[in-house]
Amino acid sequence: MAVEVRHLRALLSVLEEGTFTDAAIALGTTQASVSRLVAALERELGTRVLQRTPRGAVATAAGARVAAHARRVLQEVEAITRLAAEDGDVPAEVRVGYAWAALGRHTTVLQRRWQERYPASALVFTQAGTGTAGLLEGLADVVVTRRPLDGHRFATAVIGTEARCAALPRDHPLARRRTVRLHDFHGAVVASDARTGTTTPDLWPPGTAPAATRDTRGVDEWLTLIAAGQAIGTTTAATTWQHRRPGVVYRPVVDAEPVPVRLGWWRDAEPAWAAALVRMAAELYAADGCPSQT
Incomplete structure (x- = not known):
């Protein structure tokens, strides 16, 4: 090294x-x-x-x-x-799309560091509740994604990983624990967003799957359902930093695999500045834990 x-x-x-x-x-x-x-x-x-x-x-x-x-x-x-x-390679505004959470604790740090290096350019994060986080719809130049993108149309680069956490109503029995495990979801109702979320049926080992799932559209609806005690959920550490809600607590899921975080763009139109953004974001990504929020 x-x-x-x-x-x-x-x-x-x-x-x-x-x-x-x-x-x-x-x-x-x-x-x-x-x-x-x-x-x-x-x-x-x-x-x-x-x-x-x-x-x-x-x-x-x-x-x-x-x-x-x-x-x-x-x-x-x-x-x-x-x-x-x-040289004009970096536009005045770089639009970064995201569907769920941007980069959590690293979001504003990356924006400030980008502008320090490129004073004539601003890094603007834009939320888009679609499977490509606004890339397909033309809302973003590059996107943050925690889900696979179509490899034929889009290129991606891993910038880090995030721990998986449980989202629980404050009065839920699991909220009294410091950590939870995947089998603790067995028999529960789990809220998820099939379009943009990272919670899929293959997350749970055989025989430990939740009793049912509740489909939601976006993080606000997801949090509202959990706060009301109608479901529990899983998410990544970025959500715990970016979306805090009264009545909802987060706990680490200690036996879940970390979730890769990627930046993505159109394969046939890679921005000249994409590599610089990837390097800058990767520098910021340390191994994040899940804060025990009470």
Whole structure:
């Protein structure tokens, strides 16, 4: 593994913010992720670059020299990305469609980072309750999808994964637990959106399927049904950040496979800036958990 830009960005953020916690907030990720990036940099260089103290983190002698070079490297990276924008490859408005949740906690961080790199362009998220999140309908230039798209017409790139969580009425017996398992849905009524959701019959192992499903149209209808105690549901971690509702709590489903998150676009009309957006989003995606919301 070679030194990467994300390693240098993590180092500089810790030095600028003073602590790993504040650096994580600035980068829109977790403290554990920042610690892993700095540790990876130290392994690659074969030397310590940061020293933890009771008042925060400070650079070692070697770390100070690395940081000076890192600032110049990042300045060059920013200059390269600005060149693409100046060449007209990035439009004034990039429309990102999504059907359920955008990128959860990473949504606004990505928007701000995009505009920092491309000052003349704005990343605009648009909700579209269709199977292609607005791509087929011409509402978006690129989309966030957690469902497969037609591979003949659309190209996709994985930017990360999200944990699966249960959505429960606040007074539901499962809401008293810290975590749930797939077999806990056995015999329950589960709300799902067959057009845009990620809850499908093959989610459950044989013999543990819910008693019935209630079809909904969109996240608002889904949340309303759950809050009323008429059903329970499953979703990904992004929903827990983006769609909080009084009367609904989220709990991790510990034995469910993580859900891949992709960006997608028309295969025969790939935007020149798509690769840059994929890289930027992938940098932000750390292993998200499901917050235990009460």
